[in-house]
Amino acid sequence: MLDRAAGLIAGADALLVCAGAGMGVDSGLPDFRGGSGFWRAYPPYERLGLRFEELADPVHFVEDPTLAWGFYGHRLELYRRTVPHAGFAVLHGWGARVFTSNVDGQFQRAGFTDVAEVHGSIHHLQCVEPCTDDVWPADDVDVVVDLSTMRAESPLPACRNCGGLARPNILMFGDWAWVGGPSQRALDDFTAWRRGARNLVVLELGAGQAVPTVRRQAELASAASGALIRINPREPEIRHGRGVSLAMGALEALTALADLVPTARPVG
Incomplete structure (x- = not known):
C-alpha cells in the first residue's frame, strides 16, 4: 500500500492535503x-x-x-x-496545498502560506x-x-x-456570531485552485468521521480520479476501494512515504 501511495504522489501534478485533528497528535497536541x-x-x-x-x-x-x-x-x-512534527516539512517539500479543520496554525508555522482553514483560527x-x-x-x-x-x-x-x-x-458549536469572512475568502481561493488542478492527488491525514468536514472535502476532490490516500490509524477505510488506505499515524506514514518519493517535485 505504501508503494501504491508513493506512486500516486510521485506522479501527481498537484497535491492536496486535507488534514483533521489527528495531524497534530504527533506534535504532542x-x-x-x-x-x-x-x-x-x-x-x-x-x-x-x-x-x-x-x-x-x-x-x-x-x-x-x-x-x-x-x-x-x-x-x-x-x-x-507546539513545534510542528517532521511530517509537515515533508508535505511542504512536496509543494502541497492545504485544506484543514484545525485551528492551531501548525501549517503556517511549518511554512505554508495558502491554507484554507474551514473552522477559522485561534490565532485571530x-x-x-x-x-x-x-x-x-x-x-x-x-x-x-x-x-x-x-x-x-x-x-x-x-x-x-x-x-x-x-x-x-x-467556528464553535451552534455558532451564529462567527465572522467567517477571512475563512471564506481563503476557501474561495482554494476552490478556484482545486477546480483548475490537473492530475490531482488528495492526501487525507487524521480526519475522523465524527465531524466529517475534512473527509467530505477529500472525497469530493478525488471523486473523479479516485486518487485518494487516507492516513488514519483508527478509521482508514475507503468506500468502494477508491483510493489507498493506510492505517498509520501521520508522522509514521509521511516518514515512510518520504523515503519513497522525491522531496522536490513539480506540483501546483
Whole structure:
C-alpha cells in the first residue's frame, strides 16, 4: 500500500492535503476524541463534568467569559508552544496545498502560506457581539489561566473596535456570531485552485468521521480520479476501494512515504 501511495504522489501534478485533528497528535497536541480523550488532556474539566462540545460553545463568552477564555486561552498558549512534527516539512517539500479543520496554525508555522482553514483560527480574534466583521491577529494576547480551576484571570481580551469582550475567530458549536469572512475568502481561493488542478492527488491525514468536514472535502476532490490516500490509524477505510488506505499515524506514514518519493517535485 505504501508503494501504491508513493506512486500516486510521485506522479501527481498537484497535491492536496486535507488534514483533521489527528495531524497534530504527533506534535504532542491532545486528542479530543471522545470524553475520555478530552478529559485526559484537561483533568479539571472531568471534575466539573464538562465535555469538549460543551466548552466549545460561544454561549460561554456571554454567560461565563472567564470559563470560556480559560479554555481557549490555555489552548492558544499550547498551540504557540507546539513545534510542528517532521511530517509537515515533508508535505511542504512536496509543494502541497492545504485544506484543514484545525485551528492551531501548525501549517503556517511549518511554512505554508495558502491554507484554507474551514473552522477559522485561534490565532485571530473577533468581537463577541460582533460589533463589526473585523478580524485581527491575537499576537499581543496573553491570557493568564488558573490551572486549578481552568478559569482566565482579568483582564480578558477586548474588541479593538467597541472595547467589549473579544473571542477567538473559531467556528464553535451552534455558532451564529462567527465572522467567517477571512475563512471564506481563503476557501474561495482554494476552490478556484482545486477546480483548475490537473492530475490531482488528495492526501487525507487524521480526519475522523465524527465531524466529517475534512473527509467530505477529500472525497469530493478525488471523486473523479479516485486518487485518494487516507492516513488514519483508527478509521482508514475507503468506500468502494477508491483510493489507498493506510492505517498509520501521520508522522509514521509521511516518514515512510518520504523515503519513497522525491522531496522536490513539480506540483501546483
